[in-house]
Amino acid sequence: MDTSTHQPVQQSVAERLDPHTATTPLGDWVRELCDAPDGGNLLSMTINVIIIIIAICAFSSLTAMVLVWMERKLAGRFQRRLGPTRTGPFGLLQTAADGLKLFLKEGFRPNASDPFTYYLAPLLPLTGAFMVLAVIPFGPSMWIADPELGLIFISAIAGLGVLALLIGSWGSNNKYSLMGGLRAGAQAISYEVSLILCFLLIVLASGETNLLNIVEGQQGNFWNWWIIKLPGAGFIAFIFFIITSTAELNRTPFDTTEAESELTGGFHTEYSGIAFSMFFLAEYVHMFIAAAIGATLFLGGYNAPFEFLPDGWWWLMAKSYAIIFLYIWFRWTFPRLRIDQLMALEWKFLLPLSLINLVFAGILIAMGWIL
Amino acid sequence: MNLTACLSLSAILFSFGIFGLMTRRKIIAMLLAIELMLNAALINCVAFAYYAPAGADTDVGSILPIFIVAITSAEMAVALAVIVAMYRKRKVIDIERLEDLHD
């Protein structure tokens, strides 16, 4: 992953989007190899970009593998059983075996489906996931891109995930798929409103849209994290963030889009093999991303909970996995909501309360009642 | 890359939009064409702001698109609602089969 020491960022947007200005040991080595030690040329830039892409791909597939294993293990524990144990130590290789099975499976396309949309849809979710992964600050000197409008970038890209479901569900030419897709569209658009209101609260509190600056603003002890620093409002917003992100991730209790007992799989009813595994992979990468964003915004990102402890990517990982544990816990505990109850929850409960919470936070900030 | 290139790009995109608006029969497709034309206008806004001479008010290059986008989404919301309501009523979204609308 491309890294760089972080100075208080006042570079121009173009400079920061330019991978060849970032300095890293690996990047510098590439530049020296390409005879361009200062600034870089087209060749070194291309090579660096390719390195970044490989890093993201490797990271996201590894994350998905770990998360699938973790979900299965935890589900086993929640259900008084062991989960996978046979493949590799503690069943760690189970996901790899599953992946291998999915890749070797025949890619099957229903005869009456629309090939263009059917094959385009599985490609989209991972693309969005990679784009968001690029702006998450993993550590003080560990990030790929650091756009000034990081938070807006995330909310913009996060809204695109639903496109794949809509397109794929229509292209499969199956009534169950189409219903799942329409549900997904309605659900994603509705819950995005609350999600962005949660983001807005952080923007209001920190006065920043840049993710690195938001994290830097929460340095120090754990009461400097926004979840505690904004008394009450931060915690409420965090809970709303967990609820809305669960809905955006289409996980139980909001998994109406794939509701296997009603829609037999929803939007991915007709997908198999690699196409299905793309959806599956993206689902877990999205879960990590949502948790990482929650950790970054509310739990201080890569900052250590106490000043005397060193900051680093391990803190972000620990916090993200704590949130992921919550998601998994929800999934294996709650039953599913009905689609109309889901919409009522958003429009009659979450949205008004988020707005009130935002006003409340605004009052807190204006009066200076911050820890 | 220069201003002329940007403006030519936007002009070509705009003419695509006009072509679509003229030839399409489905209302949704016509809305799509209008989107293209608005997009061309956006490109113009931004390009002019980028190539503005010294002392010009370049913030407007970012603010005008906000208004364009807001108006477009308002227009789209109403138009698509009308289309869906019309489809429920008549099962047709073909513009030529809606000639009786003016009666």
Add this chain to the structure above:
Amino acid sequence: MEATLTTDILFYLFSAAILGCGLMAVTVKNLLHSAIALMGCLFGTAGLFLLLDHEFVALMQILVYIGGVVIFIIYAVLLTTHLGTRYLPASTLKYISGVTLAAIVLGLVLHIDPQATHTAVNPDRTATTIDAIGYRLLDGSTNGFLIPFEVISVLLLSAMIGAATIAKHQKPGATNDEDETGGSAS
């Protein structure tokens, strides 16, 4: 961004994507395909805006246009068409008139000032920050955009309410009544 080889390559890549997807959007028969093509076109435009240092506009393009408007369009397509819908071709006369009109407009626009080539970028220019946009939007003076901003907010709200009202389901009772009398509104 300075005009370098890299930016030129990127510009032409984005232009090709915009124009290719734009052409697809207005010519492809399948409505959903043209909506996807429009999405590609808008993405290309967003890239172009990033190239032109307008990060905020680019992100808004993705957030509102692609994440909102295109999804709405796709939603409407999903609700009103299904696979197997026959797409009637336009008449030749319409094609001819469309091409002619498009050519005339293109000629007019390109004819206005082909020589006005501002290749030089103002060296002192800075990218517009989101703070500046915010201050300008809430500025009540003659230079500010407070009144248009408020008007647009009211417009958006009324459009949303209007759209919800128009698309609202009729009461089931009303439909049944019409069925029983055998009269369908025409």
Add this chain to the structure above:
Amino acid sequence: MDLVQTEIPEGFTRSAGGGHTEEYYLNMGPQHPSTHGVLRLMVRLDGETVKEIVPHIGYIHRSIEKMAESQSLIQNIHLTDRLDYLSCHMTNLGLCLAIEQGADVGVPERAEYIRIIVCELQRIQSHLLWWGCFAMDLGALTAFLYGFDEREKITDLFEELCGARLTMNYFRPGGCVSDLPNEFIPRILKICEHMKTTLDEYDNLVSKNMIIRERTQGVGILSKERALSHGCTGPVARASGINYDVRKDEPYGIYNRFDFDVPLGATGDCYDRYTVRIEEMRQSIRILEQACKDLPDGDFRSKEKPNYKIPKDEHSFSSVETARGNFSTYVVSDGGKTPYRIKYRSPNFSHIGAINDMASGYKLADLVTVLATLDPVIPDIDR
């Protein structure tokens, strides 16, 4: 694929696409996760709202009633296992009671008690499976495994009792095929104690869950009148407020000796059907405890006969309360070794007939809830 069909499929009252709304047909099943087997429901939908449901049955019809005519009465007992395989002891008992009535066979005291114990254990077992599937249909997968975990304990007991885990074939005319194994009663009492705490746990996990309540209360209401006219029995009828339990109203065996309540629902919605079944498990535990306490010593079977014959023109009839309702057996004999005709009355058939009344007007997800609270066993419908 055309979403809007013009012709009306068999059984529907109105074609889809009429009026100004977008109606279409959806085929749920015969292979669908929530139909618990090979039930096929044709549904007319308006968006997500269910307008009309037409159930299609017969996908696993095995002509058991016809097969019965070519087998002796004893040979027929194992066929009744294949009807309602989740309450096969009770269906066994139904046929045995009919044979005992027709062939005039007495049952020893101990055998009567064993029958009660085994039947009530199986009622709990069947309701546990239903509880798990119900939760799974509503999306709570963990409850499914919890239900199966407890069910496994009872299934292990049955395996020890008769060697089978699903199709027991344990009862015979005049008693049972074998006596209870050693240490059986203490283990049953242990399970009873365990089930009492487990049922409270279930209440915490599912019954008191807000989402479950939202999704079941006021959903799929079956009024008392409609329940009567559809011939619903068992928990479904009792949830609608019909105080009818074969064990109380037409007691068979020695059910009149035990003290238990018949839980009733008020509105007949899905939540009532849920709570009635949960309460039935508690009542079954009560019966089990009483029966285990009073279990006498003695024979487990009256003297065995090589063949049980029902005299000519003797019609024998019995009804038992299975986990799903009134299961009746009607045997007509021509005096030969094999019965002339056997007719089984299965509760599930009536329940599936009532599904249009219960689920139309609600959402598609509610149809799944209604189906889950009906707890259908498809082989029992098709026979």
